[in-house]
Amino acid sequence: MKKxxxxxxxxxxxxxxxxxxxxxxxxxxxLRYSLKDNTLRIVLQAQTDRYISKAKVYSTYSLVKxxxxxxxxxxxxxxxxxxxxxxxxxxxLYLNIKDLRWVKLLRLKSPPxxxxxxxxxxxxxxxxxxxxxxxxxxxxxxxxxxxxxxxQPGRLKIKTLVIDPGHGGRNLGIYTSxxxxxxxxxxxxxxxxxxxxxxxRRVYMTRTSDRYVSIIRxxxxxxxxxxxxxxxxxxxxxxxxxxxxxxxxxxxxxxxLLFRHSQQGFIKDSEKIARxxxxxxxxxxxxxxxxxxxxxxxxSYTEAPxxxxxxxxxxxxxxxxxxxxxxxxxxxxxIVSYEQS
Amino acid sequence: xxxxxxxxxIMILLFLxxxxxGVVYYYMVKEEPRPVSTKPPQSxxxxxxxxxxxxxxxxxxxxxxxxxxxxxxxxxxxxxxVLEEYFKVSEEFNTGVIPEGxxxxxxxxxxxxxxxxxxxxxxxxxxxxxxxxxxxxxKSLYETLISNLDIxxxxxxxxxxxxxTIGGHFLINRPLKEYFSSExxxxxxxxx
Numbered sequence: 001m002k003k004x005x006x007x008x009x010x011x012x013x014x015x016x017x018x019x020x021x022x023x024x025x026x027x028x029x030x031l032r033y034s035l036k037d038n039t040l041r042i043v044l045q046a047q048t049d050r051y052i053s054k055a056k057v058y059s060t061y062s063l064v065k066x067x068x069x070x071x072x073x074x075x076x077x078x079x080x081x082x083x084x085x086x087x088x089x090x091x092x093l094y095l096n097i098k099d100l101r102w103v104k105l106l107r108l109k110s111p112p113x114x115x116x117x118x119x120x121x122x123x124x125x126x127x128x129x130x131x132x133x134x135x136x137x138x139x140x141x142x143x144x145x146x147x148x149x150x151x152q153p154g155r156l157k158i159k160t161l162v163i164d165p166g167h168g169g170r171n172l173g174i175y176t177s178x179x180x181x182x183x184x185x186x187x188x189x190x191x192x193x194x195x196x197x198x199x200x201r202r203v204y205m206t207r208t209s210d211r212y213v214s215i216i217r218x219x220x221x222x223x224x225x226x227x228x229x230x231x232x233x234x235x236x237x238x239x240x241x242x243x244x245x246x247x248x249x250x251x252x253x254x255x256x257l258l259f260r261h262s263q264q265g266f267i268k269d270s271e272k273i274a275r276x277x278x279x280x281x282x283x284x285x286x287x288x289x290x291x292x293x294x295x296x297x298x299x300s301y302t303e304a305p306x307x308x309x310x311x312x313x314x315x316x317x318x319x320x321x322x323x324x325x326x327x328x329x330x331x332x333x334x335i336v337s338y339e340q341s
Numbered sequence: 342x343x344x345x346x347x348x349x350x351i352m353i354l355l356f357l358x359x360x361x362x363g364v365v366y367y368y369m370v371k372e373e374p375r376p377v378s379t380k381p382p383q384s385x386x387x388x389x390x391x392x393x394x395x396x397x398x399x400x401x402x403x404x405x406x407x408x409x410x411x412x413x414x415x416x417x418x419x420x421x422x423v424l425e426e427y428f429k430v431s432e433e434f435n436t437g438v439i440p441e442g443x444x445x446x447x448x449x450x451x452x453x454x455x456x457x458x459x460x461x462x463x464x465x466x467x468x469x470x471x472x473x474x475x476x477x478x479x480k481s482l483y484e485t486l487i488s489n490l491d492i493x494x495x496x497x498x499x500x501x502x503x504x505x506t507i508g509g510h511f512l513i514n515r516p517l518k519e520y521f522s523s524e525x526x527x528x529x530x531x532x533x
Contacts, residue, residue, distance in 0.1 A: 039400030043435055104401075106437035115435050117400050171509045174469050214505050215512055234510070236471040244472065295520060296472065297512050310471060 031076040038120040045113040052112040064095040164232035165189035169212025181235040191328035219301040230306040239316035240288035244308040247293035262303040269305040280334035396484040398477035438478040440467030454493035475508035
């Protein structure tokens with residue numbers, strides 16, 4: 001009996017020794033970087049997935065701070081680039097990137113690594129060109145517009161809106177163990193609906209709960225409601241707001257009749273509303289606002305001014321009740337200011 | 342020596358044995374990850390070398406890299422090899438947009454030149470990107486396939502079925518050319 005007890009304790013201590021040895025070994029974090037076309041890619045590779053999945057990343061101006069869950073040893077690659085410096089302090093790694101405009105974050109497995117894409121100034125300061133640079137004669141442009149509705153010049157009254165909170169149900173969108181895109185965008189959309197209804201507008205939502213709605217069903221729902229404005233809400237992996245509108249596409253008369261190109265007649269109004277909302281978000285939160293033109297189905301099929309707002313990634317923005325209310329409030333006030341402009 | 346002392350001695354010895362096993366485990370026994378075989382599939386008639394154009398996403402854009410491989414005559418086998426190289430390049434450049442655990446289940450080329458690529462569910466389930474990530478993932482895949490194969494268009498299937506979307510932003514239930522042959526327009530930023 002005593003012998004058995006001794007053997008049991010022996011094994012217990014053996015395991016303890018094993019654990020003590022493994023935990024005493026500090027995590028090694030490899031730092032690599034590469035620069036291409038004004039995108040600085042910084043790769044932080046760890047040995048265990050926990051160090052990557054639990055690492056918190058903060059970004060302000062030219063500084064990116066990475067907070068690891070424990071002590072680590074940094075194995076850096078020699079930095080030969082004068083716009084990038086790094087400093088290790090305790091559990092934190094500070095990356096100082098000159099002329100930083102915005103960052104994008106990726107967490108990868110096998111091997112576990114954190115990829116930080118830092119976009120530098122000169123990349124994003126290029127002037128915006130229209131998607132199709134060639135210009136048709138005015139008569140042809142006139143023909144190319146969808147015949148159903150044409151963009152109204154001047155003031156546009158927005159009485160009916162459709163809000164489209166992205167993802168839902170089994171489609172989580174961007175997610176980590178702490179948050180999911182589908183929940184955050186739904187909370188913003190619900191708050192926005194409440195505020196817009198207070199302004200005596202008719203507001204519909206493509207989903208009001210956590211359920212999966214296909215893109216086609218969303219498009220059909222939006223078209224049926226004949227809105228004056230459609231706002232789709234998503235989230236980005238970067239630290240900015242991104243607003244998408246439809247690019248101008250040269251179409252033949254036949255093509256312009258397709259549902260697929262319904263948005264073509266509303267691009268100018270969509271851009272004006274996008275600008276009003278973007279300016280308001282910038283003023284309110286002092287977070288960068290990027291504008292992008294892309295052919296995205298939920299916009300291109302909408303026969304009304306339409307835009308997608310991507311909220312900053314939850315890694316960079318604190319989605320407290322107050323901030324969610326502020327985002328919705330800013331958007332609703334921007335719509336009012338657009339109408340009054 | 343008393344029994345208590347003996348027991349204590351055994352316990353110390355066992356503890357030291359534990360530490361020793363730990364050392365052996367970490368420095369000798371622990372297996373290094375084995376490199377993935379890069380050998381091309383042993384099929385098709387190899388007569389020469391060809392260069393594949395592999396497109397990969399970098400910083401919101403699609404970049405290109407060339408890879409030299411032995412010539413493969415069968416278009417299906419070549420498609421398999423092109424996809425293998427595409428995944429390898431994506432990993433090599435840490436693009437991060439290809440979801441974890443994605444596998445190609447099947448490849449088929451129809452008589453009208455449409456390439457059907459059937460992925461497992463991981464491509465949809467494990468996708469964690471935003472609009473641009475989804476666009477550049479599908480675009481780089483489309484450009485890679487269309488540039489290296491004698492095909493007209495590409496259709497993506499998930500788990501042997503037609504799927505509506507991968508990440509909830511773009512439609513893939515139709516050939517990809519319509520949405521993914523266009524270029525991304527540059528970003529305009531409002532200064533802070």
